[in-house]
Amino acid sequence: MARQFTLEGASVLALEKGTDILDGASKGNSAILHTGFDAPTDSVEHACIVAGYQEYLDIRTKLKLPLLETGALVTAWNQSEENLLTGILEKAHINGVADAKILSAKATRSLEPELSSSVNASIHVPREYVIDPWTAPFVYMLQALENGAQLLRNAEVLGGEYEGDAWKIKTSQGIAKGKIVINCAGLYGDKLDEILIGKSSFEIRPRKGQFLVYDKAASQLIDSIILPVPNEITKGVVVCRTAFGNVLVGPTAEEQKSRDDASVTENELLALKAKGEEIIPALADVPITATYAGIRPATQFKDYCIEAFDDKQYISVGGIRSTGLSGALGIAHHVFKQYQAFGKSHAPVSSIAYPIVTPIAQDEKRDWEKAGNEGIVCHCELVTQREIKQALAGEIPAGSLEGLKRRTRVTMGRCQGFYCSAKLSELTQGCFKQPLAKAIKKSSIKKADDK
Amino acid sequence: MTKSALPTHCDVAIIGSGPAGLATATELKRLGIADVIVLERNSEAGGNPRHCGHSPFGMREFKRVYFGPKYAKTLVAKAIESGVGIALNTTVTSFEKGGLLNLSTKQGATQLKAKIVVLSTGIRENPRSARLVTGQRPLGIMTAGALQSMVYLSDNKPFENPVIIGSELVSFSAIATCRHAKIKPVAMIEENARSTAWSFLRLYPKLQGVRFLSNTRLVKIHGKERVTGVSVIDASGEKKQFSCDGVIFTGQFVPEASLARMGHLEIDSKSNGPAVDQFGRCSDPAYFATGNVLRPVETAGWCWKEGVETARNIADSLSDELVGNEKQTSISIKIESSIIKYCVPQRIAMQSSDIQAIQLQIRLTKPAKGRLVISSNSGEIWSKRISGLPERRILLSLSKETVESIMVKGEDLVIEFESFKQ
DSSP states (O other), X not given: OHHHHHHTTOOOEEEOSSSSTTXXXXXXXXXXXXXXXXXXXXXXXXXXXXXXXXXXXXXXXXXXXXXXXXXEEEEEOSHHHHHHHHHHHHHHHHTTOTTOEEEEHHHHHHHSTTSOTTOOEEEEETXXXXXXXXXXXXHHHHHHHHTTOEXXXXXXXXXXXXXXXXXXXXXXXXXXXXXXXXXXXXXXXXXXXXXXXXXXXXXXXXXXXXXXXEOGGGGGTXXXXXXXXXXXXXXXXXXXXXXXXXXXXXXXXXXXXXSSOOOBOHHHHHHHHHXXXXXXXXXXXXXXXXXXXXXXXXXXXXXOEEEEEGGGTEEEEEOOOTTHHHHHHHHHHHHHHHHHHXXXXXXXXXXXXXXXXXXXXXXXXXXXXXXXXXXXEETTTTEEHHHHHHHHSSSSOOOSHHHHHHHHOTTOXXXXXXXXXXXXXXXXXXXXXXXXXXXXXXXXXXXXXXX | OOGGGOOSEEEEEEEOOSHHHHHHHHHHHHTTOSOEEEEOSSSSOSOGGGGOOSSOBOHHHHXXXXXXXXXXXXXHHHHHHTTOEEEOSOEEEEEETXXXXXXEETTEEEEEEEEEEEEOOOEEEOOTGGGTOOBOOOBOEEEHHHHHHHHXXXXXXXXXXEEEEOOSHHHHHHHHXXXXXXXXXXEEEOSXXXXXXXXXXXXXXXXXXXXXXXXXXXXXXXXXXXXXXXXXXXXXXXXXXEEOSEEEEOOOEEEOOHHHHHTTSOBOTTTSSBOOOTTOBOSSTTEEEOGGGGSSOOOXXXXXXXXXXXXXXXXXXXXXXXXXXXXXXXXXXXXOOTTEEEEESSEEEOOSSOOOOEEEEEEESSOEEEEEEEEETTEEEEEEEXXXXXXXXXXXXXXHHHHHHHHHHTOOEEEEEXXXXX
16 A cells, blocks of 8 residues: 555555564465455455456566465365365356366376375366565565655554544654545554544454464475365465475464464464375475464455545555455555545656565575675575674664564574574664563673683 | 685585584594585584583593583584684585585585585474464573573573473573573473483472473463463363463474485484485485484484594495495385384495494383384394383494394394383
8 A cells, every 4th residue: 555655646654553564464474376266256355356466466576576386276175075166166267267277186186296195176276376475565665665655663543533634643653644544454453443433344353373384395295375175264274385485384264352362372283284284195294394373354244344434534444354465456556546536646656766675585596695695694594694684774674573584584494593593682682672682791601611 | 714715526525513523524534535524504613512501521532521612612623633624604505416515605605516425414402383382472482502502602691580391401401501691490391200311310400499390281382572471281280370581492302404305315204314324324325414413312422423433434435445335225124113213224225245233223202111123024133122211322233143134134124112011
């Protein structure tokens, strides 16, 4: 949104209550670039996914955004699931995904030989791809900033009023003014609506999704995104590669009250492990690198909840769940059109600035391959000292370990910091609100070295 | 060694400069091998002992007792004295068949071709994530190794009152590290009925004022930004919660065998290290493995001894005296018991002459008394009564005559365990 509005010539201020951007629902995304083959036909969601998908492919080279052209298989594991494939295929065709087709068990396994032999059949969707939930939105924001937008972090919206010609927003960092307010508050979207316009047309019903991340060795086992046949409640457990060369198994779908407790839980992780190994038996011999959970800002509705209030010069963008990553660019277009319907217009930015991005995805040329990298600090993910220093400086510097991890992948590998935590505690000194460590008082140490 | 001095070819490239790697390198030079290079990804050589600020190290190698850091320095000095080149800040990012290594240095990507490559990449501890522990991701969760590096190499401390999970040797070393940094652990938690390390160490936490809770399992870590506490459950099923600001996961070592796993070498799913023959040769004979990358986990002294032996085998291999170099036919050793955690080596390479006795290293998964039996299709070949505990080294010595008869039969082997009735 910030990028779209900025490039269209609006002056944009983005308010983020967290220490870092993408610190809420977005960080737990499963990273698939959807074609929208299974999205509800004629929904806003579907339209945004289709538009967002195309624009992502259009701008990705210039913005150095990652893309794994994996394709996806919707896999049926019994006769009743197999019976549902025809319906899913018809919908895919109606949704404009003409190249989707049904594969027999044999054809499925010749495409993915490591898939369990108990697979019945599948639908191949060749243009479902894997991207990276962090880099793409981070770069959108960077590009917005380079073209004149402003970002205020640690700025929670506490209240606000529309004063007839402009909004006055009270934040934890002072008053912000704007002609129009767009609510992209994700898990707190309904709360923000209530604070600013008195009521919300939707209610956020947090739905947690846990994931397992397998070691990079697992990425040799599959190419495609392996999807199950979805049921009424959830799209089910997906097995796919990541842009960083790992394999992801998840998510679970757990309704919960809390909007910020992204705990992983042992039993659900064990169940995911069993599920992953049922789909790809060889995963049993691959170590698990990481676990995480994300919280989807689901609502009582199936579709996105995007609503414009002309009288208040306010647009609420709510209920954006996992497809939000694919849909983001499309949603921005959609919302900008509603903004234009308010009678607003600007002269678009004439010469668009492009941010300089250091790619961290596996298939890109990485910093460790280049001279002057200052040496590798995180050995599992091959993160260099220069990359860490850049992430701690730059336009949106990392203000927390989580932020640094997302920017560089540091400590996110198989050892989870066994080898690099010490070095990292030195490099990040004075950079984080929550420091990794504090100095031991020298006077209190006996020097073990000299014995 | 400076970066410009990194050659494009060498006789032996050793990946990792811990005790096993340095022992291999030093012995190779003693045996007259010309170009021996140790590749170390850190800015300092010496491996894990660098941050083990406790004794005893060096009894086997130097007949005296050192603290870890001094021991590491002594090993490095010995190697350099012998003419070993150590390339620091040099990471092997991947390798290819026949000994071609892809490297990263501060100058960027480069390559090195070695006649023989030695994997001596050691071990690390299993982190929280791989143990699938419930909770969010607050700061203050780390392994003992990470804590040791932070304390001994960076003079930093990440918490004041952590809990320690596990009771292996390294867990006790974590208490010593805490003490050094004036960190006061609140408890040591062990899932089993007794301490995994030697029982006399059970008194150690008490002496240091740390509660030792056996039969207790960690079920949840509390806290969002920083650790605020943990929940544990004891054998009776009673759940307890207590405050702490950190969690140290200790032990549950895993070989750092990612290079082999990502490359073309066969990995043993029992040891989680590369599968080797009795000479330490991997499935590609241009690659040897030695030290803790073979299996979790042995003392520095043991790894050093393995390194020396591996060096001798490599010297034979380079002079073509190692039988079976060209055509590797071997007998596999299969484990058929859940009591046996792993067996190293995983196979015995066939030899037509110069047959030697072989030592198999095994570990148990739980305390057990019974008979270990090695057999092939034609029947029992070897057996031994054992009474053992997990995480203790058990050596099975196959005499020259036994090995001869195994090779004559040429049949794959099976190791089984027959429990004695209690």
